[in-house]
Amino acid sequence: MHEDGFSQALSKRGVSRRDFLKFCTTMAATLALPASFIPKIAEALEKKKKPVAVWLEFSGCTGDTESILRATKPTIAEIVLDVISLEYHETIMAPAGKAAEKSKKDVVKDLKGKYIAIVEGAIPMKDGGMYCTIDGHSALEIAREVCGNALATLAVGSCASWGGVASAAPNPTGCVGVKEAVPKATVVNLPGCPVNAENITATIVHFLTFGTLPALDSHLRPLFGYGKRIHDNCERRMHFDAGQFVRKWGDEGHRLGWCLYDLGCKGPEAYYNCPTVKYNEGTSWPVQAGHPCFACAANNNWDVMGPIYSRLPYVVGAGYQLMADKIGLGLVAAAGAGIVTHAIVKEIKTRGIKQTNETEEQKAERRIDNAEDRD
Amino acid sequence: MPKIAIDPITRIEGHMRVEAQVEGGKVKDAWVSGTMWRGIELIVKNRDPREVWAFLSRICGV
Numbered sequence: 022m023h024e025d026g027f028s029q030a031l032s033k034r035g036v037s038r039r040d041f042l043k044f045c046t047t048m049a050a051t052l053a054l055p056a057s058f059i060p061k062i063a064e065a066l067e068k069k070k071k072p073v074a075v076w077l078e079f080s081g082c083t084g085d086t087e088s089i090l091r092a093t094k095p096t097i098a099e100i101v102l103d104v105i106s107l108e109y110h111e112t113i114m115a116p117a118g119k120a121a122e123k124s125k126k127d128v129v130k131d132l133k134g135k136y137i138a139i140v141e142g143a144i145p146m147k148d149g150g151m152y153c154t155i156d157g158h159s160a161l162e163i164a165r166e167v168c169g170n171a172l173a174t175l176a177v178g179s180c181a182s183w184g185g186v187a188s189a190a191p192n193p194t195g196c197v198g199v200k201e202a203v204p205k206a207t208v209v210n211l212p213g214c215p216v217n218a219e220n221i222t223a224t225i226v227h228f229l230t231f232g233t234l235p236a237l238d239s240h241l242r243p244l245f246g247y248g249k250r251i252h253d254n255c256e257r258r259m260h261f262d263a264g265q266f267v268r269k270w271g272d273e274g275h276r277l278g279w280c281l282y283d284l285g286c287k288g289p290e291a292y293y294n295c296p297t298v299k300y301n302e303g304t305s306w307p308v309q310a311g312h313p314c315f316a317c318a319a320n321n322n323w324d325v326m327g328p329i330y331s332r333l334p335y336v337v338g339a340g341y342q343l344m345a346d347k348i349g350l351g352l353v354a355a356a357g358a359g360i361v362t363h364a365i366v367k368e369i370k371t372r373g374i375k376q377t378n379e380t381e382e383q384k385a386e387r388r389i390d391n392a393e394d395r396d
Numbered sequence: 397m398p399k400i401a402i403d404p405i406t407r408i409e410g411h412m413r414v415e416a417q418v419e420g421g422k423v424k425d426a427w428v429s430g431t432m433w434r435g436i437e438l439i440v441k442n443r444d445p446r447e448v449w450a451f452l453s454r455i456c457g458v
Contacts, residue, residue: 080432080434082458083458112407112458115407117406117407152433154411155403155411156404186454192439193434194433194435196434323439328446329446
């Protein structure tokens with residue numbers, strides 16, 4: 022697209038040049054690229070031809086659509102809608118019925134192998150795929166046709182990536198993700214519940230800037246977004262290391278923003294850029310809001326990472342938290358006791374006792390000393 | 397008596413199909429169906445009540 026045309030289109034939507042460059046900076050940061058790439062990203066967005074995209078909604082809740090549409094100003098959605106040409110999206114398109122279906126069919130026929138398919142929601146495989154149909158066709162039939170003929174498919178959200186909440190036990194409709202339903206499709210998984218809009222945008226920006234899809238891990242997730250453990254980037258990590266845990270909802274530790282591990286936080290087993298990118302354009306994320314992470318971006322988190330409020334066993338820290346405990350014990354005891362001392366003393370008393378013999382109260386109070394438990 | 401079907405109904409959350417019986421330019425009868433079902437009511441059976449909110453809030457994300 023011509024540079025002036027692009028700038029004009031953005032300014033018509035109330036996005037200034039400054040906002041646009043800020044957006045390019047955010048994208049470079051999200052993609053873990055050095056600042057020298059910012060002008061390259063800006064140039065690619067201004068000059069490359071808009072890729073045509075088809076957004077399919079299957080067995081999902083439209084939360085991923087909301088994630089991208091509800092961003093605040095300068096809206097990612099506005100920029101994205103200028104960067105890609107969205108030809109079909111049931112939730113926001115004006116035509117309905119046959120006219121809507123025609124837009125989709127035209128793209129598949131006229132732009133075979135050149136368009137991007139974006140899929141939200143899982144694909145039910147049970148009973149011939151009857152649990153999600155559009156215009157009399159099952160989600161599976163549509164996915165085979167649209168994703169099978171696309172240049173690439175972005176599976177946005179956990180449902181499209183691997184089934185998500187619809188595939189939680191007993192998975193009544195046999196829901197799976199796009200790659201499992203259409204193995205021949207080129208798929209990038211962007212799990213999360215909902216997906217973080219910035220990861221969709223960053224993937225598209227990477228494609229426009231470099232002409233390739235970003236590097237993926239074995240679960241087909243971009244390394245830029247899913248290569249780091251939440252626990253390692255968590256803003257409450259220092260409290261984990263210091264042995265400062267929230268024991269009960271609304272207790273003093275909770276009010277002070279201590280570690281949520283004991284309430285069931287799955288951050289030590291979850292891989293996502295949630296703590297750094299956050300949601301709603303950097304406003305917040307669950308742990309900041311005071312709720313433990315339940316690993317929404319992990320494969321089948323509902324059954325594998327659950328129950329949500331049960332503590333993960335045996336999380337090994339760097340080892341220095343043990344030292345901190347011992348130092349802390351001396352200092353705090355000298356200062357006249359307190360919640361930390363109490364917890365540590367409790368732990369020492371109960372060390373070696375099997376979990377099954379503990380009362381619920383003891384469980385809640387027990388301070389896990391992971392390094393020693395392992396030994 | 398033409399019978400028309402509009403599927404998908406757009407600008408809504410979820411999937412919906414409307415069939416209408418039209419007579420003399422007026423709708424005489426109409427049938428509406430939700431064309432997607434995930435069975436979340438079956439998924440939350442026997443789960444810890446404290447975490448059921450997380451499943452149910454995902455019925456609709458709009």
